[in-house]
Amino acid sequence: TDWKDRRLWVTVAPIVAITFPAAAQACPWYRYRLPFGAVVSVLALMLGEWINRYLNFWGWTYFPVNFCFPSNLIPGAIVLDVVLMLSSSVTVML
Numbered sequence: 001t002d003w004k005d006r007r008l009w010v011t012v013a014p015i016v017a018i019t020f021p022a023a024a025q026a027c028p029w030y031r032y033r034l035p036f037g038a039v040v041s042v043l044a045l046m047l048g049e050w051i052n053r054y055l056n057f058w059g060w061t062y063f064p065v066n067f068c069f070p071s072n073l074i075p076g077a078i079v080l081d082v083v084l085m086l087s088s089s090v091t092v093m094l
Helices: 003-032 037-054 070-087
Strands: none
Touching: 003 037, 003 070, 037 070
16 A cells, blocks of 8 residues: 555545445335434444454554544434434435
8 A cells, every 4th residue: 555545534534424324224224114224334333443443453543533433423324314214215305
């Protein structure tokens, strides 16, 4: 890897913070109409982050913890699940 790869979190982190929980939510919603897939996916990311830090893996070492730690994704995942639950539709017209 190049030294420039470590600076990609500035553009990648916000995009992944939106698309990953939404993509993980799509499967349980489409098949079972369960509105909690985004929170479950973020909790799985938190477990992975804990295992990564606890076992001293170097994969997420170069990223700042306050931007890549999945606990920052929990409020957005809760909002995504609540809007999906209240609207009963994947597309919401505001």
